[in-house]
Amino acid sequence: MSNNKNLLYRIITCVFLIFLVLPLIVILIWSFTKKWPWPYLLPKEYGLRGWKYFFNPNSKSLKTLLYSVWLSTVVTIITLIISIPAGKALGVYDFKGKKLIEILIFAPVMVPTVAVAMGIHLSFLKMGIANTFFGVVLIHLVFLVFHMVLRYSQVFLK
Structure with a gap:
């Protein structure tokens, strides 16, 4: 067997x-x-x-590749800094409002991604951070943090 x-x-x-x-x-x-x-x-x-x-220096491919690596590194570090403590708090501790926070974390899963992205993009345009490094990091964090908090809360579950 x-x-x-x-x-x-x-x-x-x-x-x-x-x-x-x-x-x-x-x-x-x-x-x-x-x-x-x-x-x-x-x-x-x-x-x-x-x-x-x-x-070819005119194609800016190498610069774009390095920018992408830098962006992904920044997003990964910020996501870990936010999600590990939040996941540990949700997995280990019992506190008032814990169920509400868990429901709010599931909210991005329930709403279609395109609708959320369009709304955020309009907000970013009004704030002037669309198509900036800061704006791209924020939009990545919106979709990554809740996934990672859910994963880490399961890791730290009692």
């Missing part, structure tokens, strides 16, 4: 790895492709067009 479970675990792991790695292999091949028409399984011509564009 143990060997069957181990075999099943290995098969499932291999299937997930294939589904995760295969698209990355296709993207890697595309990065070295000059021409890849529809019916062909592999490209007809190879080249460095994509890499030349990426490293």
Whole structure:
């Protein structure tokens, strides 16, 4: 019985790895492709067009990549700073209003994401923080913090 479970675990792991790695292999091949028409399984011509564009100073690709890495790092750190203590408080302590806070945390799940995003975008436009670093960090936090608070509250659950 143990060997069957181990075999099943290995098969499932291999299937997930294939589904995760295969698209990355296709993207890697595309990065070295000059021409890849529809019916062909592999490209007809190879080249460095994509890499030349990426490293071209006029394309600003490297600057954009570094900006994205910086943005994601800032959002991750702020999310952890907010969600770990909040999740611990919800998971460990019993206090007045705890159920209300849990319901409010679930509110973004109940309301469609597009409706929330449009409302927030209009508010950000009025405040003048749309399309700024601060505004992008805030919009990421709106959708990440409640997910992480829920996760950490389950981790710290008594």
